[in-house]
Amino acid sequence: MHRISEWIMKHRRLVLFGWLAVFVVGLVLAPTVSGRLRSGLALSSPGFTANENLARQFGGAGINPSVLLLTFPKGTTADAPGATAALRAVEATIPHDQGIRSVSYLTTHAPALLGAGHQSTVVLLYPADAQTDTVDTAVMDRLAHAATTALPGTRTDVTGVEQLAAGGGSGGTSVLVEVVIGAALALVILAWVFGSFLAVLPLLTGLVSIVTMLLAVLGLTYVFPGTRFNPSIEAIVAILGLGMSIDYALLVVTRWRESRAAGLDNDQAVRAATVRAGHAVLVSGLTASVGLVGLVVIPVSFVRGVAVAGLFIPSIAALVSVSLLPALLRAFGPALDRFRWRRRDGDRLWRGWARGVVRRRWAAAAVGAAVLILLAVMTTAINIALPSLRSLSSGGPARTGLTQLTADGFPDGTLTTLPVLVRPGLDPAAVGDRLATAKGVVGVLRPTDAQWRAADGTSVVFAMPARQIGEAGQGSVLAGIRAAAPSADAVGGNEILQHDNSHAVYHAFPYALILVAAITFLFLARALRSVVLPLKAVLLNLLSVAATYGCVVILWQWGHGLHALFGLNSSGAVNGLAPVLLFGFLFGLSMDYEVFILSRIQEAHDDGASTDEAVVEGLARTGRLVTCAALILFATLVALASASDPVVKIIASGLAIGVVLDATIVRSLLAPALVSLFDQANWWWPGWLDRTLGRPLTRTRPAARGASPVANVAQRAALPDDPVLARPSTGESGGAH
Known part of the structure; x- marks a missing residue:
C-alpha cells in the first residue's frame, strides 16, 4: 500500500x-x-433440453401461458352458437402469422378447458419466441374485444404467472x-x-x-x-x-x-x-x-x-x-x-x-x-419452492383474473400447464392417455391444428395439473408426469426448468459453502496473522447468515409484515x-x-x-x-x-x-x-503458517x-x-x- x-x-x-x-x-x-442481458435459466437437465427443443420448433411453448378467461352471459354454455362464435372470433384475431400460438376448446374439445357448468372457458396463448415472457398486452386486449363484440355480455379476464409476478401491470x-x-x-x-x-x-x-x-x-x-x-x-x-x-x-x-x-x-x-x-x-x-x-x-x-x-x-x-x-x-x-x-x-x-x-x-x-x-x-x-400464485400479487387485473378463474371452477394449475413433446412415430392420443393417468393431472389437451405440428411430424400435447407445478409439495406430481411422458426430456415449461435448477443448486450449495468458508479463512489468516480471529469471523458470519435466513422465513414464508412492507401475501415458501x-x-x-x-x-x-x-x-x-x-x-x-x-x-x-x-x-x-x-x-500464529501463507499485504511496526x-x-x-x-x-x- x-x-x-x-x-x-x-x-x-x-x-x-x-x-x-x-x-x-x-x-x-x-x-x-x-x-x-437475457432472462431464463440454462442448465444441462431434462427440462432445459425439452425447453430448447420446444423453442426451436414451437417458439414460446415452454413459457407459462398467458390466459384469456371468457365467462359467458348467464345461461350460455361453451357449446352454444354464441359462445362458439366468440371463440372463433378470438382464434381469428390471434396473430398466428407473427408466431403466437394458442390452445382453446375450439381446437381441442378438452373438458379441462371448460369451467363449472360449461359457462366459461380459457384460451392459453404462447408468445412467438422463448425470449418473451408473455403475449403482448395489446394483443390480449384485441382478443378480449373480439370476444365481447361477437357475444355481448361476455366477461373477459387476463391472467398468468408472469402477469401476476408483474403485479397485474405494475413493473x-x-x-x-x-x-x-x-x-x-x-x-x-x-x-x-x-x-x-x-x-x-x-x-x-x-x-x-x-x-x-x-x-x-x-x-x-x-x-x-x-x-x-x-x-x-x-x-x-x-x-x-x-x-x-x-x-x-x-x-x-x-x-x-x-x-x-x-x-x-x-x-x-x-x-x-x-x-x-x-x-x-x-x-x-x-x-x-x-x-x-x-x-x-x-x-x-x-x-x-x-x-x-x-x-x-x-x-x-x-x-x-x-x-x-x-x-x-x-x-x-x-x-x-x-x-x-x-x-x-x-x-x-x-x-x-x-x-x-x-x-x-x-x-x-x-x-x-x-x-x-x-x-x-x-x-x-x-420451505424452498416457487412462490404460490396468490402471493405474487395482491391486486390488479391479473389477480382479479386469477380470482375469477378459480371462482369459475378452474384449478390453479391451469396457469402452469405443461407442454409435452411427442416425437415422430408416437401417437399423440396414446401419449395423452398415459399422461391423464398421472397423479395430480386433471386434464390433457391435444390440439389438432397445424400450429402444433412441426415439419418433421413432432407435435405437442399439454398436461394440466390440479395445482401449480413448482409449488411446495408438487415434486411427486412432476415425477409422475415425467414417468408417464415418452421421456423425461419431453416435458417442458418454466416451472419444470425452475425445479431442475433448484435441485442442481442445492446439490452443489454445500460445496460452495465449504469453498467460500475455506478461502475466506485462509485469506483473513494471511491478512490478520491469526488463526483464532479468522476462524471466529467465518463462524460468526455463517451464524449471521443462518439468522438472516430465519428472518427471511418469518417475513416471506410465514408472511409476518410482508403485506405491510410490500403489499404481498405469504407464499408459504x-x-x-x-x-x-x-x-x-x-x-x-x-x-x-x-x-x-x-x-x-x-x-x-x-x-x-x-x-x-x-x-x-x-x-x-x-x-x-x-x-x-x-x-x-x-x-x-x-x-x-x-x-x-x-x-x-x-x-x-x-x-x-x-x-x-x-x-x-x-x-x-x-x-x-x-x-x-x-x-x-x-494472536496465536504458528511459524509454519507464516512460511506457508507468505507475508500480508502490509505490516504495521509495533509501537512502544x-x-x-x-x-x-x-x-x-x-x-x-x-x-x-x-x-x-x-x-x-x-x-x-
Whole structure:
C-alpha cells in the first residue's frame, strides 16, 4: 500500500483524468447493457433440453401461458352458437402469422378447458419466441374485444404467472429511480455523519463505481457469451455497488479526518488514510468477492452470471476507494471540510459501550449468541419452492383474473400447464392417455391444428395439473408426469426448468459453502496473522447468515409484515434461488464490517495495547463508522427492494435485515465480546503458517508497549519502515481541522 499511495500522490492528475475517461465511456455505453442481458435459466437437465427443443420448433411453448378467461352471459354454455362464435372470433384475431400460438376448446374439445357448468372457458396463448415472457398486452386486449363484440355480455379476464409476478401491470421502479432514491438517502446520512461538504466525495465515488461496474458487466457479456446474465443483475450491481462504494469511501475519509486531527498535513493525511484504511478496504473488497466465488461452482447459468458479475461489485468499489478517492482528497479535501455545520466527538459513546462489553464479556456473548441462535433455528422450517400464485400479487387485473378463474371452477394449475413433446412415430392420443393417468393431472389437451405440428411430424400435447407445478409439495406430481411422458426430456415449461435448477443448486450449495468458508479463512489468516480471529469471523458470519435466513422465513414464508412492507401475501415458501444468492452477497458484506473492526483492533494491539484495550480502541474508532456504513447500505437496499422481480425483493430485504443484524448484534456485541474472551489466544500464529501463507499485504511496526494508540497516529507517519508516510509534504497541506 505504501507504493500505491506514493504512486497516486505523484500521478494524481493522471488518476483523476483516467477515472473521468472511464466514467464518460461508461455513461455512453451504460444504456446498451440491458440489451445484452437475457432472462431464463440454462442448465444441462431434462427440462432445459425439452425447453430448447420446444423453442426451436414451437417458439414460446415452454413459457407459462398467458390466459384469456371468457365467462359467458348467464345461461350460455361453451357449446352454444354464441359462445362458439366468440371463440372463433378470438382464434381469428390471434396473430398466428407473427408466431403466437394458442390452445382453446375450439381446437381441442378438452373438458379441462371448460369451467363449472360449461359457462366459461380459457384460451392459453404462447408468445412467438422463448425470449418473451408473455403475449403482448395489446394483443390480449384485441382478443378480449373480439370476444365481447361477437357475444355481448361476455366477461373477459387476463391472467398468468408472469402477469401476476408483474403485479397485474405494475413493473416496479426502474434501475435509475432506485439509484436516485438510494443516492438521496445515502447523501442525507453522509451529511449527518460528516457535517460538511465532505459528504459529496463518497457519493461521487459511488456513482463512478456504478458506471464502471456496468461497463464491466457489458464486457462480461462478450467475454462469456454462453453465460446468461439476467436483467436483474443491472439493478443488483447498481444499488449494491452504490452502497458498498460509499461504505469503503466512508472508511477512507474517516481515516483521513483522524489523521488531520492528529496533526498531519493534507498530503501526509492522504498517505496515512490510503495505507491504513486502504489496506482494510482492499482486504474487505477481496474477502467480499470470495463469497461470490463459491457460487461459480453451481452449474446453473443464472447463478453463475450473478456470481461473476457480483465479483466486480466489491472489487471495483475497493479500487475506486483506494485510487480515485485519495486523489480527490488531495485536491479538494481541505476545502470541502473547511465549513462544518456539525462537530462532535463520535468516539465517546462507542468507547463507553465497548468498555461495558469488555467488562461484561460473558453476558454480552451469551445475549448475542442467544439472539442469533434463536433466529437461526427458524431456518430449519424453511420451505424452498416457487412462490404460490396468490402471493405474487395482491391486486390488479391479473389477480382479479386469477380470482375469477378459480371462482369459475378452474384449478390453479391451469396457469402452469405443461407442454409435452411427442416425437415422430408416437401417437399423440396414446401419449395423452398415459399422461391423464398421472397423479395430480386433471386434464390433457391435444390440439389438432397445424400450429402444433412441426415439419418433421413432432407435435405437442399439454398436461394440466390440479395445482401449480413448482409449488411446495408438487415434486411427486412432476415425477409422475415425467414417468408417464415418452421421456423425461419431453416435458417442458418454466416451472419444470425452475425445479431442475433448484435441485442442481442445492446439490452443489454445500460445496460452495465449504469453498467460500475455506478461502475466506485462509485469506483473513494471511491478512490478520491469526488463526483464532479468522476462524471466529467465518463462524460468526455463517451464524449471521443462518439468522438472516430465519428472518427471511418469518417475513416471506410465514408472511409476518410482508403485506405491510410490500403489499404481498405469504407464499408459504421461499423462492429456490434466493437463499443461495443471498448467502453469496451477505457473507461478503458481513465480512466487510468484521475486517473494519478487526483491522483497528489488530492495529491497536500492534501499538502496544492489551487485548481488552485493543477491543475498546477498535470498537470506539469503528463503531460509529460501521453503524453509519450499515445505515447507508440499508438505505440503498430498501431502494433495491422496490424492484418488481420477487427474487430481487427477497435478496434485497434479506440483505437489509442481515446488515442490520450484523452491525448491531454481531459486530457491536458478540464479536468484541469473543475477542475479549479469547484474549491472547487471538494472536496465536504458528511459524509454519507464516512460511506457508507468505507475508500480508502490509505490516504495521509495533509501537512502544503502553503507548496510546491515538498518539501513535502521528508517530506512524514517521516510522523508518514507512518511508512514504515519513516523506515531507510537497504540495499544499493546509492545517488540521
